[in-house]
Amino acid sequence: MTEIPSNKKTGPNKHLGQWLFNPFTFVAGYKALLLGLVIMLFTALVGWLGNTHFDGVLDVHTGLEAPLWVFAAEGIIDWICLAIPLYFFGLIVSPSASRMIDVVGTQALARWPYLITAVVMLPESNRRFGAYLMSRFGLTTVQVTINYIDIIIFGFAITVGIVMAIWMVALMYRAYAVSYNIKGVRAISTFIVSLIGAEVLSKCTIFLLASICPV
Amino acid sequence: MKVLPTLCPACNSKLEVKNLICQQCDTEIQGRYELPPLASLSPDDQAFILQFMKVSGSLKEMARLLRLSYPTVRNRLDEIIERVKLAENSDKNNRKENK
Numbered sequence: 001m002t003e004i005p006s007n008k009k010t011g012p013n014k015h016l017g018q019w020l021f022n023p024f025t026f027v028a029g030y031k032a033l034l035l036g037l038v039i040m041l042f043t044a045l046v047g048w049l050g051n052t053h054f055d056g057v058l059d060v061h062t063g064l065e066a067p068l069w070v071f072a073a074e075g076i077i078d079w080i081c082l083a084i085p086l087y088f089f090g091l092i093v094s095p096s097a098s099r100m101i102d103v104v105g106t107q108a109l110a111r112w113p114y115l116i117t118a119v120v121m122l123p124e125s126n127r128r129f130g131a132y133l134m135s136r137f138g139l140t141t142v143q144v145t146i147n148y149i150d151i152i153i154f155g156f157a158i159t160v161g162i163v164m165a166i167w168m169v170a171l172m173y174r175a176y177a178v179s180y181n182i183k184g185v186r187a188i189s190t191f192i193v194s195l196i197g198a199e200v201l202s203k204c205t206i207f208l209l210a211s212i213c214p215v
Numbered sequence: 216m217k218v219l220p221t222l223c224p225a226c227n228s229k230l231e232v233k234n235l236i237c238q239q240c241d242t243e244i245q246g247r248y249e250l251p252p253l254a255s256l257s258p259d260d261q262a263f264i265l266q267f268m269k270v271s272g273s274l275k276e277m278a279r280l281l282r283l284s285y286p287t288v289r290n291r292l293d294e295i296i297e298r299v300k301l302a303e304n305s306d307k308n309n310r311k312e313n314k
Contacts, residue, residue, distance in 0.1 A: 028284035181290040
């Protein structure tokens with residue numbers, strides 16, 4: 001049997017960097033979908049514990065208590081709202097054939113950094129700081145006091161949250177580019193349009209869900 | 216293992232085969248023969264194509280063997296197809312110029 005020489009492109013050269021920044025070289029399809037769904041459910045569970053809502057494709061908000069299914073539904077909605085427009089845009093701009101399972105599966109897995117966001121949002125300090133900001137802006141009459149530890153913890157959580165958001169968007173783009181074998185202006189422009197559209201769609205869908213099933 | 220050179224080291228033009236020799240009886244054949252488009256591919260690409268043929272053109276099987284994802288293998292094949300097309304177009308243009 002002819003041995004295919006090992007190199008960066010054909011593998012197996014699965015070093016940590018590739019797994020972190022482009023895992024879709026090694027995993028896509030049903031495996032990515034299963035892994036992504038498991039991670040999304042864990043994220044929902046951790047979010048429920050810390051009252052951290054992912055109420056938009058990129059949004060993170062904390063404070064409102066809700067049943068676990070709400071957190072799970074938010075994650076699923078966020079994922080689907082981006083996967084579907086990417087699938088259709090990819091069909092239009094890509095010269096390659098692609099499988100829907102690769103697009104939705106890789107987009108599911110691309111959301112894994114938000115598990116880390118959910119974890120760093122766990123401390124009560126985050127909700128206290130959020131409530132403090134609400135009272136400072138006159139959005140609530142409840143008076144909240146915070147200390148320096150709350151500020152540090154919230155600052156750390158926000159910093160990690162921003163880094164994870166950037167990482168997640170980078171992974172989402174990589175997932176799209178690998179699934180459809182596109183790059184350059186076509187890939188970036190269609191990705192940005194899909195992301196903006198998905199953000200709007202996810203917010204509307206979650207709002208609709210909240211109005212139909214109030215918690 | 217020696218790698219068949221396909222481009223001129225002096226001017227980077229495509230090389231042609233001028234001399235063929237029989238391993239059995241030492242008969243030499245001289246002429247000018249174009250290398251097939253597949254020969255212009257890198258050794259990695261040629262090995263990929265050979266392996267792809269051996270698994271009956273199954274991208275799924277290739278992904279399993281190479282431990283890569285299905286779209287990665289498909290993208291690799293797309294890139295090789297593009298390179299073969301470029302090589303074929305280049306041959307056509309060379310033949311037109313020679314005429």
